Amino acid sequence: MKTVIFYYSGTGNSLWSARLLAQGLAEVSLRPMKKADALATGDAEAVGFVFPVHVWGIPVPVVQFIEKLSLRPRVYVFALAVNAGQVSRTLIQLRKMMTRRGLKLAAGFSIVLPSNYIPWGGPGPAERQKSRFENARVKITEAAACIAGGRDGPIEKGPLWQRIVFTAIYKMTFKQIHKMDKDFWSDDNCNSCAVCVQICPAKNIELKAGKPVWHHNCEQCLACIQWCPQESIQFGKKSPAYERYHHPQVSLQDMLTHEGEN
Numbered sequence: 001m002k003t004v005i006f007y008y009s010g011t012g013n014s015l016w017s018a019r020l021l022a023q024g025l026a027e028v029s030l031r032p033m034k035k036a037d038a039l040a041t042g043d044a045e046a047v048g049f050v051f052p053v054h055v056w057g058i059p060v061p062v063v064q065f066i067e068k069l070s071l072r073p074r075v076y077v078f079a080l081a082v083n084a085g086q087v088s089r090t091l092i093q094l095r096k097m098m099t100r101r102g103l104k105l106a107a108g109f110s111i112v113l114p115s116n117y118i119p120w121g122g123p124g125p126a127e128r129q130k131s132r133f134e135n136a137r138v139k140i141t142e143a144a145a146c147i148a149g150g151r152d153g154p155i156e157k158g159p160l161w162q163r164i165v166f167t168a169i170y171k172m173t174f175k176q177i178h179k180m181d182k183d184f185w186s187d188d189n190c191n192s193c194a195v196c197v198q199i200c201p202a203k204n205i206e207l208k209a210g211k212p213v214w215h216h217n218c219e220q221c222l223a224c225i226q227w228c229p230q231e232s233i234q235f236g237k238k239s240p241a242y243e244r245y246h247h248p249q250v251s252l253q254d255m256l257t258h259e260g261e262n
């Protein structure tokens with residue numbers, strides 16, 4: 001089955017998940033959602049989306065990308081929603097987006113990996129991170145078998161209370177996300193290396209007088225703060241104390257070139 005997997009990733013968890021999933025599928029092409037030329041899916045019989053959960057739903061740029069994507073009728077659609085333990089209603093949201101287009105989301109898996117959401121603290125103890133990587137590896141391998149067979153799988157979701165409470169927050173914040181970069185700042189360790197400028201998928205950062213400036217077109221992927229080699233980018237007051245995170249098997253180069261091995 002000719003398959004295209006589109007991924008979006010701030011700190012490599014979704015890129016790693018997409019690469020692992022691709023290893024279990026034949027005739028697969030892995031494409032970053034950001035590429036302008038990605039919008040045509042050609043003769044793909046299966047199309048998959050791999051992306052992080054943001055604020056208990058689908059990230060804004062992922063919604064915008066999927067809405068613009070051309071999809072063949074009856075294409076087999078699948079997804080991995082990569083999260084830190086609260087997938088909430090994300091995959092139901094995607095199923096609805098597909099239904100509106102007359103398509104079916106055949107399988108939607110929740111993949112739990114360490115958190116990159118630094119305002120909640122760091123990624124957690126090393127042991128917990130390790131068990132999340134191991135569990136995710138098993139689950140993605142199983143998901144690949146389901147998808148390779150073109151079978152229907154689960155559409156995974158969080159508990160009802162989570163879907164009710166957090167979906168309201170998702171809806172409230174959706175239009176505000178681009179402004180949430182007001183809490184970013186850089187400390188005296190900044191050496192003007194411009195990694196933040198290169199890694200930002202929204203091209204929202206520029207250096208002014210050698211220091212990053214955010215232009216309120218933020219996607220909140222947190223790539224800038226998490227990939228800063230000097231750990232000089234901060235978010236609010238507490239981040240200086242929090243450990244930085246990116247997936248250990250994904251490098252900065254992988255993120256910039258969209259390549260690498262699992």
Ligand SMILES: Cc1cc2nc3c(=O)[nH]c(=O)nc-3n(C[C@H](O)[C@H](O)[C@H](O)COP(=O)(O)O)c2cc1C
Nearest residue numbers: 010011012013014052055056083084085086115116
């Ligand atoms: C703005 C933002 C919001 C997030 N919201 C959630 C959430 O609602 N539920 C959850 O489980 N994880 C949440 N996370 C954590 C990420 O989904 C998780 O760490 C994911 O693996 C990151 O994937 P990536 O490295 O591909 O960007 C959030 C992260 C960010 C940056």
